[in-house]
Amino acid sequence: MNTPHRAPRVPTKGERTLRPGKAGSVGALDAGPSRRAGGLRTWLEALPRETRDTLFLLAVVGWVALMQVAHLPWWCSALTGGVLLWRASLALRGSPLPRWPWRLGLLLFASAATWATHGTLLGQDAGVTLVVVLLALKTLEMRARRDAFVVFFLGFFTLLTHFFHSQSLLTAAGILIALLGLLTALVNAHMPVGRPPLAQAARIAIGMAAMGAPIMLVLFLLFPRISPLWGAPGEDRGRSGLSGTMRVGQIAELVLDESIALRLRFEGSPPPQSELYFRGPVLSAFDGVEWRPARSGFPASMALPGELAVSGAPVRYEVTMEPNRRPWLFLLEAAAEAPDVPGMPVRMTNELQWLTDRPIGSLVRYSAVSHTSFRHGPTAHTLALQDHVALPPGYNPRTLAYAQELQRTHGSGPEATPRLVNAVMERLRTGGYVYTLEPGVYGQHTADEFWFDRRMGFCEHIASSFVILMRALDIPARIVTGYQGGELNGVDGYWTVRQRDAHAWAEVWQAGQGWVRVDPTSAVAPDRTGSLQRLRAPDGAFVGALRNINPGIATQLRAAWEALNNTWNQWVLNYTQGSQLDLLRNLGFRSPSWNDLAYVLIGVVVAVSLIGAAWTLWERQQHDPWLRLLQRARARLSAMGVDSADHTPPRELARRVQQRWGQAEAAQGVAQWLLRLEAHRYARPGDHLPNLAMLQREFRQLAWPRKDPV
Template sequence: MKKLHQSLTSLPRETRDTLFLLAVIGWVVFLQVGHIPWWCGLLTAGVLAWRTTLTLRGLPLPGWPWRIGLLALLLGATWATHSTILGRDAGVTLIVVLLALKTLEMRAKRDAFVIFFLSFFMLLTHFFYSQTLLTAAGILIALMALLTALVNAHMPVGRPSLGQAARIAGGMALMGAPIMLVLFLLFPRLSPLWGTPGDDAAGRSGLSNSMRVGQIAQLVLDDNIALRVKFEGPPPPQGQLYFRGPVLSDFDGAEWRPVRSGFPDALALPPDLVVSGEAVRYEVTMEANRRPWLFLLEAATQAPELPGVRVRMTRELQWITDRPIGTLVRYQAQSHTSFRHGPLEPAVALQDHIELPPGFNPRTLALAQDLRRLHGSNNTALINAVLDRLRTGGYTYTLEPGVYGQHTADEFWFDRRQGFCEHIASSFVVLMRALDIPARIVTGYQGGEVNGVDGFWTVRQRDAHAWAEVWLQGQGWVRVDPTSAVSPGRIGSLQRLTAPEGVLAGALRNLNPTLITQMREVWEAVNNRWSQWVLNYTQGRQLDLLKSLGFQSPNWTDLVTVLLGVVVLASLIGAGWTLWERQQHDPWLRLLRRARSRLNAVGIPSADHTPPRELARQVQQRWGPQADIAQWLLRLEAQRYSRPDSGNPISLAALQREFRQLAWPRKNSTPAS
């Protein structure tokens, strides 16, 4: 490190500043590597390495044919990758490309300023993809580095250290922090002007509105957070934490989709939701899923409130919005874990939930006939018999069941006898329909884990789950989770699915089994605070802030009024500070300036560097050696420059009083002979 420091300090200043700026650009681009094409990242690294080599060796920069050729090549690669040069992803790629190419023509200060502005703009594009605390920390580092480089560029004289420029940049950032805080708290958040643009066509890991056997296997290995839930009171048992999502009833032999009934709305199945018992009140913070779904605990009777978003419940008890959820949202809800829904008597529309595609799963159909002969028409007994078969038939829960063929239910019931929730739920529903029992699949999230630091329940993508609902006369739709018959621990609190750990995490867990869990809980609690107080600081919370300040029914005009009041107050404070600071300047120099101004008015001009002794000499030449003004000027000089032990009793306050009492002659008064 010492040799590196010596080598850097020995470089010419222009070389040092260029290398520092290239390093900052590299960090800015590195933060975006996960969101740009692979060729863009490699080419940017190559261009920066090329520019670094040219700087260290003092070689000339490439000419315009090289730059034009590279630009044309990169524009073509961007078009080939994104099929456009417009839009979010293509635009970010172009910004990275242009920033890299601009370094190849950085010859003057104005070129460096263009790079500064491009880099600052590129920092904003990071929030298009991620607004986490870790992303904000990386952007803050890049911002301070860019400010340091910008301050250094405005210090052309000498060889100021980068540490000095960093201190000045830090002071500027600290002075701007209060303004940033006030604007964050009070600037009205008026949708859709406030927020980062999303790309609704972009995919995101999460549940889908269809289910092909083998799909949820990818989700259970995803450790990303889907929901954070805060219960007002004691939470329900973990086995009752079913967060309802899409309901799938249409089956083509390979894939489940929402029902596409041919019945008119008058014959469609009504929800007929009836709840009982005490309501469970909770707050959900849901990550963006790019789909118009809200996940609520089964079953909710009241729609959660989202500002500017309409929410409604479908006949299948799924809560949906009028637009995809592209940002972090938070909503209050209440649910009843004890409920029933659906018609109590047979209905025509139930036929949609009995149909099976012809030519699929013949052995499962034969199994249904055998069960009918054994248990007759008692549907409850048939369901219990199937669950007993799952418990005692050697069926196992695994995330690696292998690839299923055409007859998925046959393979599960008779051949493989292993799978996870979607294999089990799909095979169970197929068998129920073969028994002429209306059944359907419900997808969502089940369970979760409580964070011991902040008390929030964390529901991850690996908690994605599929269960079944069967219709029974007199009871309506009844939840049946066949996975609990195969692996009870998957539903309860005994066993949760975990994503595979890295080498470092595995080594730390071997040393201390609870260390990784504790570290993750602390980090997720900090991230949750960031989400609650920063990312989810909505207009509603702004209005709550005004209520705490005494406003009865605040609105956005009150926000503007308070913001303007704060701006005016800050301006007055700034003006007062400026006046006070001016008063704190050297009062001796201020008094000398007043005397110089008076003398200039009576015909004795002087420069700013003229000392009091020279002014006294000019006064004596004009009005005689005994002039009070000359004596006062000499005492003023003595007050500042006399030795401390000279015994001079005069003070600056006394000189100020004498100055006010001096008799200043007129401009055309007769000079001394």
């Protein structure tokens, strides 16, 4: 006989534990021959249900925690893994769970380690660390079904914390696997009798998820969108990418970051590769080591004006930008019109950088119009330009001496600026300078080392040394950072700009022209800015093997994956408030508002409810009408004091009616009707009997006896 089974549990201290070697014990199942005879699957199937269910739940919890490993302190991952393995060992050996001093000690250690790591027990990072540890520790006191339920729902909550770090398609797929695993464990815990297979629980869980999918889709499309409660964290390490400052010469080796910064889709033909400059922060203040945005000492009335004037054909495009925790929008140089960013006010600085009113913590999509032919900045010399020729004293003496030599050769003053710029660019082209990602650490005089000693570096070394030399020549100059280039994804037609495309170039001021872009890196490494063959990170072993077998297959697979991920970004992550209103416009609303959205949502809910009610009514109609008629008769008799079970046949009901009311005319009529009802079901073919519709009419016309017999 099957007995009720409670959720995953191990014997407590007061319970008898099976010893190794006894028939049916856990110890006997651990024997090597049984594993070898039937394999791992047979061994798992032979485990007691409680042990099997516990191991399955521990595996799901381990998957939930594994997805967080990259964002957890090392001690948290080690502690979580150790606790789960310990709990699995206890389940396999049938040993009692650890006593409360052990659990309390581990909890205190985890709290102290969290405080030491994060400096607090509150906040996003510390909170996620504690939640993962508590999820693992809770498995050490999982004795009854209610303890298992706590683990289930704590696991569901932990799944949500994954979105703190990533909302990518890969993360969503991992969360879906964990969700189905937790649902399977939850369904299995509600099947207390016998030993139902996990596959059966998994089928029920998948069916539940499938039935909930339409509701989820409706809520996703129509429920009012709110701003995300979290941002996307970033790292400021020695990796390619952008930051608000540029510290020159402190990175010995640059690691290329392959992550995507933004995706673009152009209307019509895109500009040439050499003109794809996406403007970011402009750095004008230099202290000898680090470049920062300028903080002019001049009053606002004397600040350096932008004075942007565009010409030529406009370039229209749409950008999908990954979160960067900065208020920066990257636009193709130069945009005279504000980009259309749903729900975000934007502004342009005098340095042509576009900013939002808050850091961008989630995926954002905006459309923009740019011109690759433009002029900006004052055309006549102003006092504010003095900020762009300032150099700190005591730095780069050889560069300053070289500047004097250039002035003696090519002249000085505004009219000599083009000649001086060309001379420096020619030196970069012909002077043996090399573009490298491993320049080594520079010393105090970074420009001197670049121009005369090392003659190597990446874009920040080249741009910084160029601007320092320009300022030494008394030419206003500054550094512009952003992204340059990109690559076309042949699968979906989007251009992909990666963090490895982060770039630094220079702008020099020329009389009558304003600020003019000069990219000194293009003189050292033309392929860096003018070729589709971009910088690439080293391939891993698998990708390298694919390239050796088929040079194009790795690129095609990568393009297909990024196109799929881009589709996820466009249709899911970037489904904003504006997208909801656009949906209403497509449904026929001329000027949709949030009230319209609420009306549509209510209408859909009502329509779905009516459809569900109609389905229920239809399904009821599909049941056996003979059984429904018998049930009506049974309910009527029950109200009159004649009790019966669901399996009581009509003949027995007729006998009980006659036994209760005797030969009363009404009782005889009911008894005869019940007998005809039974005959309709079980009569031989060809017998002349009333049809079911006639029996239903007779039922409504029956004269029922009084409740109490005379």
